[in-house]
């Protein structure tokens with residue numbers, strides 16, 4: 001399991017660890033890890049003489065970059081440090097760089113002819129280290145740094161962000177002004193949420209985590225009374241986490257024992273949505289799929305194995321979970337089907353037109369005894385909350401949390417980085433990310449500490465398996481069917497959503513394989529995605 005922590009958690013863990021370590025040890029670890037990654041990048045074409053530019057701001061982020069630059073200079077690279085706050089540059093880092101033979105240019109707000117002076121080293125650079133600002137940053141880049149962006153972009157150099165791309169909000173991934181886009185981000189101690197969430201993930205490039213020993217401190221703080229507390233701000237599943245919870249039938253399990261998922265979907269106008277949702281459900285691990293609605297013939301033609309009912313969901317027969325909404329229409333028939341499904345006593349996934357119908361009523365808690373899951377894209381989430389779509393896209397995490405609380409539901413907010421969150425004060429105490437041992441980043445232990453009502457205690461997952469090719473018509477219907485089937489197979493709601501998003505993203509990658517794909521192809525790739533994930537459990 002990959003985990004991410006907020007800045008205040010990182011700061012508290014750093015302070016606790018620093019009390020036990022010699023001065024400068026943490027920065028030494030960070031700079032060593034950073035330099036190692038840079039050396040690996042430079043090695044193929046040779047380190048000796050390689051032109052490198054270090055952009056250094058006023059804080060420890062600049063210190064990390066300068067110490068790493070000193071190591072590169074020590075290996076023969078031609079390093080130029082560009083100081084954006086010359087009077088407040090990290091003294092130790094600057095001294096180390098000078099001692100190693102690095103060159104220094106001043107580029108503060110008061111320095112004249114800055115662009116002329118930095119243009120040549122930047123145009124020649126093979127590598128640029130962005131140490132302008134790290135977790136101490138607020139807002140987009142300031143003008144003295146922002147004016148360098150066009151030069152960096154034009155240089156064609158590989159940009160390595162130190163801890164995080166400068167100008168990116170570490171906690172939210174929000175980009176509220178100029179930001180230095182990185183090819184690779186070398187982050188320290190733990191992932192920062194902003195590196196995993198949209199839109200931040202889009203400017204961070206590949207993220208490389210350097211272990212500086214923060215993990216045990218983060219775990220201790222999560223369980224202790226001092227410091228900001230709380231478990232990881234974000235969980236990010238990996239193959240092994242998913243393999244551990246995939247529903248696998250026992251020898252004696254019959255189809256009903258594996259769970260029956262019901263789908264209330266499709267209409268004369270949108271029969272395809274029902275067929276696509278069914279195509280996800282039949283590959284979900286549930287034992288059987290029931291369809292209730294007006295396009296049963298289209299469903300049967302595509303999937304003869306489905307149990308169909310040509311009426312409302314109430315009379316369709318027993319299911320262990322319902323999916324309602326894809327292609328349902330927002331007329332009275334859709335309204336009726338939604339009402340019947342929500343009145344049931346089983347988990348319900350509401351998607352597409354189901355969400356449209358609820359948005360028309362406005363935010364109000366659903367008060368169901370069984371779990372409810374919403375699976376909106378940004379536009380649907382915006383309508384449910386009565387905000388602009390752009391606001392959701394700028395800060396998807398904040399809006400997913402608001403949505404979960406406003407309706408009292410679990411939310412899967414679709415996007416380039418899909419977010420899954422429980423409402424505040426979650427119920428069950430066990431599951432993915434709960435009571436996690438010191439494996440992975442070592443930061444997840446005791447993550448499931450109680451904390452009713454404390455928004456920080458809920459689990460939030462971000463899915464990183466997706467691909468831009470998944471933004472294709474009907475792909476969301478496949479996801480709804482898949483997650484519904486996982487619910488019917490008995491996965492707790494947040495696990496079903498997170499595992500479904502993971503498999504769906506992977507299937508999207510397999511189906512696309514670098515080219516456009518279609519929703520039916522994504523559905524057909526689900527078994528292969530499942531096999532790939534499951535094989536990590538069996539060796």
Ligand SMILES: NC(=O)C1=CN([C@@H]2O[C@H](COP(=O)(O)OP(=O)(O)OC[C@H]3O[C@@H](n4cnc5c(N)ncnc54)[C@H](OP(=O)(O)O)[C@@H]3O)[C@@H](O)[C@H]2O)[C@@H](O)CC1
Nearest residue numbers: 014027059060061133134135136137138139140141142163
């Ligand atoms: N925590 C850890 O475990 C470890 C942390 N380490 C490293 O320390 C880094 C954090 O260092 P930090 O605290 O010195 O802050 P940092 O990000 O360098 O910012 C400095 C100053 O920049 C300014 N500034 C603000 N916004 C700005 C903007 N938009 N554009 C331009 N400038 C802006 C603002 O100064 P101001 O001018 O407002 O006084 C702010 O105070 C961390 O990211 C990691 O790299 C590792 O060495 C080891 C372990």
Ligand SMILES: [K+]
Nearest residue numbers: 130133164166
């Ligand atoms: K940075």
